[in-house]
Amino acid sequence: MDVKDNIVSSESLVQFSLEYGLLRRLEEIHIPTYAEYAQVDFLYTIETYYEGFHQIFTDASKSRDGVGCAFHDPSTNINRKFRLNNHHSVFTAELFSIFKSLEYVEEKYQEFASDKILILSDSRSCLSSLSILRLDYTFTIIHKYILETLAKLKSWGLQVHFLWVKSHVGIEGNEVVDELAKQASRMDIVECRIYSPRDLIPHIKSTMFAKWEGIYNTQTKAKHYKSIQPIPVKHPWFNNKQFTRSINEEVESRDFVRVISRLRSGHTICPKYLHQIRKKTDNLCDCGEIGDLEHIILRCSKNRRNLETTIINICSILKTKYPFNLSSIMATNNPRVYYEVYKFVKNSDLII
Template sequence: MAVEEAHEIHTVKDTGTLQDIPDDVTLRRKVPVREQLHPAQRVSIDFDEAHNQELLDTISYNFPIKIFTDGSKLDGGEVGSAAVVYLPNGNKVRLKTKLGRTTSVFIAELTAIESALLWLTRSKWRDNAIIASDSLSSLKALQDRNNPDPTVFSIHSALKNLRQNHDQHVRFTWVKAHCGIEGNELADQAAKEAATQRTATCNNEFPISFAKHVIRLRTHQKWQEEYELESQNSQIAKWFATIDEIEEFRKQVAVSFEMTQILTRHGYHKSYLHRFKITDDPLCPCDDSSIQDIMHLLRHCPIFGGARHDHEMTCNNLKINPYKINELLTKSEPTTTFTQLIKTIVNRLKNINKT
């Protein structure tokens, strides 16, 4: 499956399209080196930081045009970007753009800055401007003079155009979100409104990260379906209902010889050994009548009563099932006592069974 996943990602990069996505929504590609600005023409960008309205007012005092930008992705998947322009005459201009559902918040934030600069280029206003964004990642992306992202390239080109053709300079500042800065709050509201507009979307592209995410989900679903088909005869499936549970278990519990024996039910217990005629019978020496399988050893065998009592008391105090792994993983303490119980059983079993 990993090979198939890698092949599908390569195909997306080659064709620019993604299965189950409309053909007019294409891969977002980097700007080729030959099309990028000459290094001498690239604009160096720095930004200030404003954690409140008072500090922002100080930073922006000498900039007659103040622009606030924001991008938003709603729970339903709708995406929008917006810029709110404060003009020297006291008027405000709101620029809203509805973006495709495959657009990331990062790209939405950059698109808002791009929209503001393109509007500034077309407008009659030639005062210097300051752009305030609450997206630190976007501002850092703009600082990279060699960034091949198409929106970053467009922003750099617009800044160069404003400076060379209009002698208009733009300063950037990061603002803390949702801390009472009026312009930022208005931009946030406008971006959400843009996301829900009943208009055609712009920027119908998907980043390669989106493609990888979709392909990974598809691979995971296929893996889960195959796991369910094979679960009827699988010992592992008796412990884990889903692939997600296995992955979570592997994150939290170190793989060990003892744990492998318990989960696969292949080990030193007599019900397993008897299948291969290594022991005369499958019975546990604790009473010479109970089948010595994994569940007997874990839940009933009096030989391991002490370790079992510690584990079950821990689980009872936390109100979780002592033998449901997905519940055990929600707390570290029962996971530890379960692991200790398993190690106690496996490490003593050979001597107990004299095998």
Template sequence: MVSLDLPVPFWKSSDALFGNQIFHLMDTSLYGGFFRIFTDGSYSPPASYASAVFFEDLSICQTWTLSGPHSVLTTELYAILQALTFVKRHLPPKPIVLYTDSQSSLHLLLSSRPPSHMQLVCVIHSLLRYFASPPPWTVHLQWVPSHVGIHGNEIVDHAAQQAHHSQHLIYLDPDPAALCSHIRQACTSLWEQSLSLELDPTSLGLVRADAAIHPWARHPCRQLDVALTRLRIGHTGLNGHLHRLGLVDSPWCPWRPHGEETVEHFLLWCPRFHSYRVALQEHLATLGYPRLSLPLLLGGSGDPDTHLQVMRLLCRFLRSSG
């Protein structure tokens, strides 16, 4: 008999003592006399991946350090694969329970058409079919919570962490999904670096430093949408910009001599709009923002849940100030 067992509802508590007690109750009542195996996978930045297996009844721990771009899910599946391979090669038919704290691994193994890690899942499936054929084994893959003081799980977790220091690397073909994810992350990182260098000397660099999508930045009113965009890129009808284009004689603000009329000056300092700015500050304070800044008003810094509210308050300020 082969079974894969995911967590039960009463095991969702984050209390370590409760989780440990439930494990020992389950272990003694369901898996008394079983050969116990614990598996774990680990990732250590910037690019180290390790798997570990602890055979509790034999007091044996094995570790592997994987080369190449992978994912934590790959390390978890690889640990399960190595544990089942060891059982097939070295043990006679007996009741086996394999404990893992990776729900994602069990969900993949339950699928007949896994969306990722097809190669590893297929090999594990072939091993499980072997255990189900005569003479039949009793093999359970059981989920357990991590970091609740379960002795075997703590040992295998520590072993996986230590495996990152190994110089002996095991080559494993990267999963296409994991490889695509690494390529996407590398491209995004390169784009972020290039964008930051390009934005630094510009007006947009004052309010935006990355390439993150800002869906809240658009406004359904075209007039306000244009105004917000012009404020972000600095192409406005303010004297500071018009003077650089040679359209006005002076960059100074009419309401503050020797103060250049820039976007920052207009939104944060200009005395002409003081009363409207006070109202804006009071509303922003209720959202948890006691101070005005360009990144807050135009760049979306702060809590993502309040971005849309901040934009609406800024639009109200623009309407009031004309």
């Protein structure tokens, strides 16, 4: 697999196999609870459970500079840094640093003073993934490499344990490897080209959204909707907690979403629209005026009493003066304004 010009391509689907006997939960993973004095808790854990273990700290970093990871061996003062591609997630980078630390153990264990190895990581999610081992899209080829390397080290008589450490609390080894990982993210040569689906999903989403945005901006149709939503968005207008809070106890939310969505799109059961789709012989309202959406909501004399109250409330909310058009008030995305419009529709017995 190769990455060039921000385009990820592969000649074939990435497939791998793993011996069934290696698919077991790693009981050697310890995720302790750290209280206020994390350094004291860390030292207590080491002295109680891991006295005499050869320690190796791992970490990863993802920033605007790039993605990198590293491991640090405080006993030998050996450090190694690895640059990953910008599309890699910090999860993959953390996992890769664990794998490279195990490769280092495989290479140097005969020089260690102990056959008990402790890999220390501040990535709780990575250690949990190794402990649970779900066979879904989160299981990557790096998991396979880690399990195979662990099996090899175990067959050589080594004990490998993992310990979660709390980050940025002054634990020396973790602070050192944290800085090494940041340095690795600024390196030029990429040393990891292994990808998992979760790494590429954000890149695929951003690429698809950019293409959609280009089509949306050049589209000449749907002028009414584009006047309300000039910029494409990734989430629907109602996918917002402020709308949920505003309408949750006052209106039936599904009906609220239906009415407002139709008003935003312009596809409503008004005389002009019914005439366009040949469901009505003319485009006139019962009052004799052209029955477009603007007229039905803001102009029709039939609904004058409810309309006056709605206009006063909207002017108060937006701190503006009448007249205004329907597109401008729908473009506010203001839940209180939408609620006033919704109340007007219901109180006037309008079918939208």
